[in-house]
Amino acid sequence: MSKVTATRARPLSPHLTVYRWPITMTMSILHRVTGGALYFGTLLVAWWLVAAAASESYFEFVNSIFGSWIGRLILFGYTWALVHHLLGGVRHLVWDTGAGLEKHTASRIASATVAGSVVLTALIWFAGYAARGF
Known part of the structure; x- marks a missing residue:
């Protein structure tokens, strides 16, 4: 009997171009990155x-x-890193109480963290410029 030498097509594991990261995973990574950026700042x-x-x-x-x-x-x-990290900490604090752990709620809170950090950062800088008279 001859040995079969044909290569079988093996399935590829998910790649970054195929797999869509959930917002909660992205926010977890971003929370760690902003924490590191705060050291530099x-x-x-x-x-x-x-x-x-x-x-x-x-x-x-x-x-x-x-x-x-x-x-x-x-x-x-x-x-932005400071505000984002702060809101991420509040998000984790809410999760520590056992609230907001459902998938759709956690995703909404994560999206609110991004939006809130952008809006609050813009407001902080606008208030700073307004206080100096632009």
């Missing part, structure tokens, strides 16, 4: 505070960096 806040304590010229230097377009973009991202 907190170093920037500490740098700003050290500059304020060091000297006026050094503070003006650091303030000019944060006031540039790239600095403001980084601060905007830090604000």
Whole structure:
């Protein structure tokens, strides 16, 4: 009897282009990413505070960096990460009570977290510009 050498077509495991990530999984990953980003952002806040304590010229230097377009973009991202992580923490706190664990409810809360973080970040920055008179 001869040995069969034909290769059988094996099914492929789901790939990123085939498998659609649920919003709850995406939010879990994003919660961890924003937590990591907050470490970096907190170093920037500490740098700003050290500059304020060091000297006026050094503070003006650091303030000019944060006031540039790239600095403001980084601060905007830090604000969003902070708000998003905060709302994600509230979401987890709600889940810890046993509420909102049904699939459709968890997905709605996850979507509300994204929308809420974007809206609150925009409101924070708008309020900041409005307080300075644009």
